[in-house]
Amino acid sequence: MSGLITVTGGRQLSGEIAVQGAKNSVLPILAATILSGDTCRIRRCPRLCDVASAIEILHHLGCRAQWEGEDLVVDTAEMTRCEIPERLMRKMRSSVIFLGAILGRCGEAQMSYPGGCELGPRPIDLHLTALQTLGTAIEERSGVLHCTAPVLRGADIVLALPSVGATENAILAACCAEGVTTVSNAAREPEICDLQDFLCAMGAEVRGAGSSTVTVRGKQKLHGCDHQVMADRIVAATYLSAAAGTGGDIRLTKVCPQHLTTVTAALQQAGCRITLERQSIRLQSDGQLRGISLVRTAPYPGFPTDAQAVVMASLLRSRGTTVFVENMFENRYRHVAELRRLGADVRCEGRVAVVCGVEQLHGAQVHAADLRGGAALVVAGLQGEGTTQVGTIHHIQRGYADIVGDLTQLGAELRREDT
Ligand code: EPZ
Numbered sequence: 003m004s005g006l007i008t009v010t011g012g013r014q015l016s017g018e019i020a021v022q023g024a025k026n027s028v029l030p031i032l033a034a035t036i037l038s039g040d041t042c043r044i045r046r047c048p049r050l051c052d053v054a055s056a057i058e059i060l061h062h063l064g065c066r067a068q069w070e071g072e073d074l075v076v077d078t079a080e081m082t083r084c085e086i087p088e089r090l091m092r093k094m095r096s097s098v099i100f101l102g103a104i105l106g107r108c109g110e111a112q113m114s115y116p117g118g119c120e121l122g123p124r125p126i127d128l129h130l131t132a133l134q135t136l137g138t139a140i141e142e143r144s145g146v147l148h149c150t151a152p153v154l155r156g157a158d159i160v161l162a163l164p165s166v167g168a169t170e171n172a173i174l175a176a177c178c179a180e181g182v183t184t185v186s187n188a189a190r191e192p193e194i195c196d197l198q199d200f201l202c203a204m205g206a207e208v209r210g211a212g213s214s215t216v217t218v219r220g221k222q223k224l225h226g227c228d229h230q231v232m233a234d235r236i237v238a239a240t241y242l243s244a245a246a247g248t249g250g251d252i253r254l255t256k257v258c259p260q261h262l263t264t265v266t267a268a269l270q271q272a273g274c275r276i277t278l279e280r281q282s283i284r285l286q287s288d289g290q291l292r293g294i295s296l297v298r299t300a301p302y303p304g305f306p307t308d309a310q311a312v313v314m315a316s317l318l319r320s321r322g323t324t325v326f327v328e329n330m331f332e333n334r335y336r337h338v339a340e341l342r343r344l345g346a347d348v349r350c351e352g353r354v355a356v357v358c359g360v361e362q363l364h365g366a367q368v369h370a371a372d373l374r375g376g377a378a379l380v381v382a383g384l385q386g387e388g389t390t391q392v393g394t395i396h397h398i399q400r401g402y403a404d405i406v407g408d409l410t411q412l413g414a415e416l417r418r419e420d421t
Contacts, residue, residue, distance in 0.1 A: 003421040004393075004394060004395070004396055004420075004421055005385075005395050005396075005418055005419055005421050006391050006392065006393055006395065006418070006419045006421060007380060007391070007392040007395050007398070007405070007406060007416055007417070007418050007419075008390070008391050008392075008416060008417050008418075008419060009365075009380055009383030009384055009389065009390045009391075009392065009414070009415070009416040010180060010365075010388070010389050010415040010416065011248075011363070011365060011384055011385055011386035011387060011388065011389075011390065012248075012385075012386075012387065013248065013384070013413055013414055013415050014248055014249045014250035014289065014413065015244060015245040015248050015249075015250035015251075015252050015384075015409070015412040015414055016250045016251050016252060016412065016413050017252060017253075017411060017412045017413055017414050018252070018253040018254075018255060019241065019252070019253075019254060019255070019324050019408055019411050019412055020254075020255045020256040021023075021233045021237055021238045021254050021256055021257045022046075022048040022233070022234050022237055022402075022403045022404075022408075023045075023046040023047055023048045023230075023231035023232070023233065023234060023253070024048070024193060024196070024233060024234035024235065024236075024237075024405050025048060025050055025052055025053070025234060025236075025400075025401045026096075026102040026166070026234075026236075026308075027192075027193040027196040027197070027231050027232050027234075028044065028047055028048060028053060028056075028231045029052060029053070029056055029094075029096035029099060029339055030096065030099045030170040030174070030193070031044060031196070031197060031200045031231065032044070032053070032056040032057075032074075032076065032177065032228065033056070033096075033099040033100045033102070033103040033170075033174065034066075034103055034104055034174055034197060034200055034201055034204070034291075035060070035065070035076040035078050035202065035310040036060075036063070036065070036081065036103040036104060036106075036107050037103055037106050037174065037177055037178060037201075037206070037224050038078055038101070038132050038204045038224050038225055038226050038227070039077060039078055039079055039081070039107065039109055039223075039224070040077070040078065040079060040204075040224075040225050040226030041076070041077045041079070041226040042075070042076050042077075042078075042204070042226050042227050042228070042229070042303055043070075043073050043074075043076075043098060043226075043227075043228045043229070044073060044074045044076065044229055044231060045073050045228070045229065045230040046072055046073075046230050046231045047069075047072065047073060047074065047231060048231070048234065048400060049069075049073040049403050050399065050402070051350060051396065051399045051401060051402055051415070052093075052094045052096065052400045052401065053074070055064065055090065055093040055094050055097070056094075056096065056097075057074075057091050058090055058093075059086055059097060059100055060078070062083060062085075062086065062087070062090060063081055063082070063083045063084070063104070064080050064081050064083055065077060065078040065080065065081055065196050066078075066080075078107075081107065082153065084107075084108040084110050084111050084112065085111070085112040085113065085172075086100060086104075086111075086112070086113040086114075088145075088146075091113055091114045091115065091116050091117065091278045092114075092116070092117035093117055093118065094117060094400070095116045095117065095124060095167070096116070096167070097113070097116045097117070098115075098116040098126055098167060098171070098191065099111070099167060099170050099171055099174070100113070100130075101113060101129065101133065101147075101149065101171055101175075102133060102170070102171035102172065102174035102175035103151055103174045103175075103181075105133065105138060105151050105178075106153065106154065106174055106175045106176075106177055106179075107155075107177050107178065109150065109151050109152050110148075110149060110150045110151070110152075111147075111149045112147065112148050112149065113146070113147055113157050114145050114146050114147065114182030115147075118146050119229065123276035124331075126167070126168075127226075128161055128162060128163060128165045128168035129165070129167060129168045129171045129172075130147075131162075131185040132159045132161065132168050132171060132172035132185070133149065133151070133171065133172070133175055133238055134158045135157045135158075136149040136151065136154045136155060136156070136157055136159070136172070136175050136176060136179050136183065137151050137153060137154050137155045137157070137179075138150065138154070138175070139151070139297045146340060151175075152182065153180065154175055154176070154178055154179035154220070155179055155180050155181060156176065156180060156181030156182045156183040156218070156219075156220055156378070157179075157183055157236075158183075158184050158186065159172050159176075159183060159185045159186065160186045160187055161185065161186065161187040161188060161189075162187070162191040162369060163187070164188060164190065164214070164301045165189060165307070166189040166191050166193065166194065168189075169185055169188045169189040169194055169216065169312075170183045170194065170197055172188075172216075173185065173194075173197065173198070173201070173208060173211075173216060173218055174201075176218035176220060177201055177206045177208065177218055177220060177221065177224065178220055178221070178222075179218070179220040180220055181217070181219075181220060182219050182220070183218045183220070184215055184216070184217050184218075185215065185216040185217075185218070186214065186215050187214055187218045188210070188211075188213075188214055189301060189302065190211075190212055190213060190214060190302050190303065191301070191302040192212070192232060192235065192261045192302065193232070193259070193415050194211045194212065195211040195212045195218070195232075196231065196232045196275055197211070198210075198216070199229065200209035200227065200229045201224075203227035203229050204224040204225060204226070204227045205221060205223070205224045205227075205229070206218070206221055206224055206226050207219035207221060211255070215394065232258065232261075233256050233257045233258055233261075234401075235257070235258070235261040235262050235265075235306070236308040236309055236312075236374065236401070237401070238254050238257045238261075238262055238283065239262060239265045239306070239308075239312055239313065240309075240312045240374075240377045240381065240402070240405075241254060241408065241409070242254065242262075242265065242266070242269055242274075242283065242285050242332075243265075243269070243309075243312040243315060243316035243381050244312075244315050244316070244380070244381045244384055244409060244412075245285050245287055245315070245412070246269045246272060246274045246285060246287045246291060246316040247287075247289070247291070247315060247316035247318070247319065247381055247382070247384065247385045248287075248289055248384050248414075249287050249288050249289025249290075250286075250287060250289075250383050250413070251284070251285070251286045251287075252284070252285055252412055252414075253282055253283070253284040253285075254282060254283045254284075254285075255281060255282045256281060256282075256290075257281060257282060257283055258278075258281065259278040259279070259281075259282075260351065262283065262392045263303070264303070264304060264305040264306070265305070265306070265309050265313060265354055266278070266283065266285075268294055268297060268305070268313055269285065269287075269313070269316070271294040271295065272291040272292055272293075272294050272316070272317060272320060273287065273288070273290065273291045273292050274286065274287040274291070275287070283379065289319075289385075290321070291316065291317060291319070291320035291321070291359075292320050292321045292322050292325045293295035293317065293320050293321065293322030293324040293359060294317070294320075294324050295324075296324075296325050296326075296327065297310070297313065297324065297325070297326045297327070298326075298327045298329060299326075299328050299329050299330050300329055300330070301329070301330070307328060307329075307330035307331060307334060308374050308377070309374070310326060310328055310334065310374070311334070311337045311374045311375045311377065311378035312374060312377055312378045312381050314326060314337075314341075314348070314355065314357055314378060314414040315337075315378040315379070315382040316381060317357050317359065318341065318344075318346040318347075318357060318359065318360065318363055318382055318385065319359055319360060319361070319362070319363060319385055320357070320359035322358075322359060323355045323356060323357065323358050323359070323361055324356075325354060325355070325356050325357075326354065326355040326356075326357070327353055327354055328353050328354075328355070329353065332353075334372075335350045335355050336371035336372060336374075336375050337370075337371065337372075337374075337375030337378045337379060338350050338355055338369070340368040340369060340370075340375070340379055341368075341378070341379070341394065343366040343367070343368050344363045344364060344365070344366050344368065344379075344382050344383065344386050344390065345360055345362065345363045345364050345366075345386070346360060346363060346382065347359070347360050352419055354390060358385070362386075362387060363382060363385050363386035363387070364387045364388055365383065365385050365386045365387065365388030365389040365390040365391075366390055366391075367390075367391045367393065368383075368390065368391070368393070369392070369393045369394045370392055370393070370394045370395055370398055371394070371397070372397055372402045373397050373398060373400050374401070375397075375400070376394070376395065376397045376398040377398055377401075377402060377405065378418070379392045380398070380405060380409070383416075384409070384414055384416070395418070406418045
């Protein structure tokens with residue numbers, strides 16, 4: 003469904019809100035349920051368009067998935083297919099994570115290339131090489147990958163880059179391989195730790211997530227489990243950025259502050275007061291931020307590329323200049339042209355964007371070109387004089403369960419209109 007978010011700027015944010023479960027955690031977990039051949043209860047599962055797409059894939063494969071309040075209960079005992087049609091693959095990037103899981107369960111899989119946010123080239127060569135190292139034969143015919151692995155054998159996988167998705171795919175397939183697999187140069191993102199916790203709850207033997215080497219001892223049979231998804235650190239970064247830019251005093255609960263250290267350090271340097279507790283973050287801002295030192299996106303524990311746009315949006319009215327360097331994706335400044343419509347002074351060239359703070363932003367009509375860039379437009383609109391209309395919000399709905407409801411609860415003035 004397409005629609006608009008209409009934001010009236012100028013309100014300070016205040017209050018408390020619990021952060022939703024993490025999209026980038028729950029999507030690989032939904033793929034992993036296939037390995038259980040049993041029933042899994044996923045608690046705090048965010049109701050997102052991408053989760054709906056993953057449910058569609060599970061249904062297509064013959065599995066069941068149904069909501070029980072905030073929980074999603076998935077039963078993968080009956081699996082009748084091992085192929086995903088292009089129509090479903092195109093809906094999101096994470097559809098490719100089903101590859102490792104289907105191969106692990108069925109020994110074969112067919113799918114086309116995945117879709118997802120257009121952030122520049124997003125190849126899957128590392129995913130495929132990792133699966134080949136485990137013994138998968140892959141043939142591409144008319145854009146469809148035909149993968150067969152009658153027997154997966156544990157192996158040493160060395161990733162050329164610490165790709166999040168390739169690490170997840172390798173781990174999922176390795177859970178069903180004969181013997182031990184090590185994944186070196188693995189991504190260290192917290193979402194990999196959440197996947198490990200989920201797999202261990204299903205009876206798998208996975209160790210080392212959060213470090214650069216993950217070890218998996220394959221098992222013949224796994225079982226169902228009950229798991230609570232970790233908090234979404236990028237949604238948390240979005241709301242912190244919103245309050246930093248508008249000014250105010252908010253507390254986010256059910257978050258893990260350690261997952262957000264680079265973001266909170268940046269906002270602190272900009273002049274916000276941050277108080278960390280075990281599972282909450284309080285941010286106080288007078289709305290008069292200053293520019294900060296170079297922000298370079300990097301794999302975790304570096305500054306997250308997914309938070310680049312929203313933190314940039316918080317700094318548009320800051321005193322001074324901030325330079326961003328986007329190292330993860332080639333095309334992740336699509337929000338910049340839209341921010342300029344609101345009166346922002348941001349220039350970008352290649353991987354570098356320079357924000358020079360302006361006195362005031364004003365409302366405008368803008369369009370979300372991707373998920374986090376769209377959220378950044380909302381964060382900017384909250385600081386503008388007058389009304390901002392953000393269009394093509396289906397991008398935002400892929401990752402935020404209720405951005406309008408959450409920010410309204412924090413005192414912002416915004417509403418969603420379906421068109
Ligand atoms: C995950 O994408 C996240 N998505 C992204 O979040 C996030 O931006 C990204 O990790 C980096 O943190 C999910 O977890 C569902 P990568 P992923 O493989 O796994 C290159 C959001 O907004 N690469 O770590 O696709 C790639 O082109 C989304 O929530 C290859 O060259 O990211 C990129 O430059 C957007 N070959 C770099 O590695 C490959 O086979 C990192 O990508 C795979 C990746």
